[in-house]
Amino acid sequence: MQATRPIARPAASRLPWPLIIFGGVLLLLIVIAYVRDSQVTTAVLNSTIRQSTPIILGALAGIMCERVGVVNIGIEGMMLLAAFLGFLFNVWTGNLFLAVIGAVAAGALIGAVHALMSITLKVDQIISGTVINIMATGFTGYFYQQGLVTQGKLTPIRIPLLADIPIIGPVFFDNPPITYLALLLVIAIHILLFKTRWGLRTRAVGEHPAAADTVGIRVNYMRYMNVMLGGALAGLAGGFLTLEAVGSFERNMTNGRGFVALAVMIFGKWTPIGSWAGALLFGFANGLQTQIQFLQNRMPSWLAWVGDIPHQFIGMLPYVLTIVVLAGFVGRARPPAALGSRYEKE
Amino acid sequence: MELAEKQPPNRASASARIVPLLRAVIVPVMAVVVALLIGAVIIAISGANPIKAYTSLVSGGLGNAKAIERTFEKATPLIFGGLAVALAFRAGLFNIGAQGQLLFGALMAGYAGFAIEGLPMVIHLPLALLFGAVTGALWAAIAGVLRAYTGAHEVITTIMLNFVAINITDYLSNGPWKASGVVARTPKILETAEMGKIGNVPLGLVLALVVALVVWWLIDRTTIGFELRTVGHNPNASQYAGISVRRMTILAMVLSGLLAGLGGAVETLGVVGRFQPGFNAGLGFTAITIALLARNHPLGVIPAALLIGVMQAGSSRMQLDSGVASDIIEVVQALILFFVAADVLIRTLLRMRDTGDNITLSSGWGQS
Numbered sequence: 130m131q132a133t134r135p136i137a138r139p140a141a142s143r144l145p146w147p148l149i150i151f152g153g154v155l156l157l158l159i160v161i162a163y164v165r166d167s168q169v170t171t172a173v174l175n176s177t178i179r180q181s182t183p184i185i186l187g188a189l190a191g192i193m194c195e196r197v198g199v200v201n202i203g204i205e206g207m208m209l210l211a212a213f214l215g216f217l218f219n220v221w222t223g224n225l226f227l228a229v230i231g232a233v234a235a236g237a238l239i240g241a242v243h244a245l246m247s248i249t250l251k252v253d254q255i256i257s258g259t260v261i262n263i264m265a266t267g268f269t270g271y272f273y274q275q276g277l278v279t280q281g282k283l284t285p286i287r288i289p290l291l292a293d294i295p296i297i298g299p300v301f302f303d304n305p306p307i308t309y310l311a312l313l314l315v316i317a318i319h320i321l322l323f324k325t326r327w328g329l330r331t332r333a334v335g336e337h338p339a340a341a342d343t344v345g346i347r348v349n350y351m352r353y354m355n356v357m358l359g360g361a362l363a364g365l366a367g368g369f370l371t372l373e374a375v376g377s378f379e380r381n382m383t384n385g386r387g388f389v390a391l392a393v394m395i396f397g398k399w400t401p402i403g404s405w406a407g408a409l410l411f412g413f414a415n416g417l418q419t420q421i422q423f424l425q426n427r428m429p430s431w432l433a434w435v436g437d438i439p440h441q442f443i444g445m446l447p448y449v450l451t452i453v454v455l456a457g458f459v460g461r462a463r464p465p466a467a468l469g470s471r472y473e474k475e
Numbered sequence: 476m477e478l479a480e481k482q483p484p485n486r487a488s489a490s491a492r493i494v495p496l497l498r499a500v501i502v503p504v505m506a507v508v509v510a511l512l513i514g515a516v517i518i519a520i521s522g523a524n525p526i527k528a529y530t531s532l533v534s535g536g537l538g539n540a541k542a543i544e545r546t547f548e549k550a551t552p553l554i555f556g557g558l559a560v561a562l563a564f565r566a567g568l569f570n571i572g573a574q575g576q577l578l579f580g581a582l583m584a585g586y587a588g589f590a591i592e593g594l595p596m597v598i599h600l601p602l603a604l605l606f607g608a609v610t611g612a613l614w615a616a617i618a619g620v621l622r623a624y625t626g627a628h629e630v631i632t633t634i635m636l637n638f639v640a641i642n643i644t645d646y647l648s649n650g651p652w653k654a655s656g657v658v659a660r661t662p663k664i665l666e667t668a669e670m671g672k673i674g675n676v677p678l679g680l681v682l683a684l685v686v687a688l689v690v691w692w693l694i695d696r697t698t699i700g701f702e703l704r705t706v707g708h709n710p711n712a713s714q715y716a717g718i719s720v721r722r723m724t725i726l727a728m729v730l731s732g733l734l735a736g737l738g739g740a741v742e743t744l745g746v747v748g749r750f751q752p753g754f755n756a757g758l759g760f761t762a763i764t765i766a767l768l769a770r771n772h773p774l775g776v777i778p779a780a781l782l783i784g785v786m787q788a789g790s791s792r793m794q795l796d797s798g799v800a801s802d803i804i805e806v807v808q809a810l811i812l813f814f815v816a817a818d819v820l821i822r823t824l825l826r827m828r829d830t831g832d833n834i835t836l837s838s839g840w841g842q843s
Contacts, residue, residue, distance in 0.1 A: 267805035
């Protein structure tokens, strides 16, 4: 065996000082806010975590697809269809656990449709994703009937002892199951991508499919599997919406989260942990929005003007943030090299 | 070179021109047929009679003069939207934001229609149209500039701008520009800004047809059109040949937004008479279906938009007559889009060869 020299690591693996300082300041602000008004701070932070759940799951879905070289603009539609089907499973079976499984399976199935279109039928990947999005609005609109009865929704599970820690406890350890699962999946996907053979193969296919092929990796098999896995994650995000967050289905209830997730993925440079940071940012923007009515009466006098901002302007905050994030980070982040390309064996 | 120019233009025989046209048309037509068949199966599964449903759909869209007028009204913004998406496609851009650009166009045309007083019609109406078109263009320009200078992909930025546009137009028509009364809408436009009809044909449709011709001429017969198409085919080669990809990207988005904004303006000035938030939701996506069904040909957009227009105009009649929810037309549209996009399926069915003119957009998220 030759001595294997480690390949020079890029500068990114050094400690990111600006980020650490930023995080430290943020943490300090949170502690100050908590001391001033513990109830509101906890509510906002809790809302941040929960609002970030569908976005991080969507971003993980995007990562799984794009790391293998397939653009997935259809996450929005996958989420919406899975949310709808998960809701229907809940109506039919009355079992929330089965309903979540159903939503995930539905997501994987729609992922397979995306793979079929973009890999086998060689449709442009962005158009294929758009087809899924339009199908999702059409099908859910047609098959949705008002007044279906549901069997409740997933409720928070309090983890004893850990939930008693101030700030962290109620924010991280008193959540419904899919929120926990999302946090675990961030770590799981990170390990899958960067520590396993599967992950290495995935990334090889996404960077240089021809080279991957010559060393015996089945390119299209890897693409199919990862796109379906991505679909399953998007399905879980959909399941979160109907089975955990709202408890019922509403038309177009994804509200652009699938696209926000893609921006978050780019912000996180196609890494699960980086994307989680991005998702938290959006979760905070959304959380603040949902808590703003609650906040209005407790605002200190110098912040009273915040209450006068028309709700539409607060409502568009996440979308403006997405644009800013995209404009600011796309140029600097390098996507997988083979992204968007079809692969044909020579 | 000069010799070549002096030669008379090559007049192809009639049959030689018709055959390629047939070949180009057959895939979209088959896509529509297959989509309608699958739609029929879905209707049958949900317990209704598909033949009855489709009959009332067609009679609701074409049955009498009133129905045809409704179809024309529905098809008009669809033509503009389809042209907007098709033009951007030809330049290699995917404008999913026709919705937002149309909203702004509709709002600003409505504003010009009620707020500017004392002008004769010959000035007021064009001015209101211009207001709508320019606002649409400016709104789309944001996405164009972001794409050209930061590489932010227009697919995401235009969708996000849609949501922003919904919020801003909602705020303006529900706040500063709200008409008196409970309903959130702007005041009625003045008579001098109203777009009338010639017989049963709305003036807006006439404008749409003229604009389609202009867009076709622009794309196929001018230098700008050539540069746009070249950038769409191969941005790297265009840069090499001295075409500014940035300038073309912004120009394509501006023109695309201009068309969508004009569509919104026509809707306000010719059909609704004022701006109401939430109208024409989903047009942006329908426009994509139309553009792809037309294979991004500006003149093909017209029949494609009329087809969807018939479905939209007839859908409420269908719901009334046969009890099939009008949302089925969205399912059929999605299926049409699927079969147009995955035209391999149709071509295999017809045993046709690959024409090799597939659209390629996925160049990743980075700067192209």
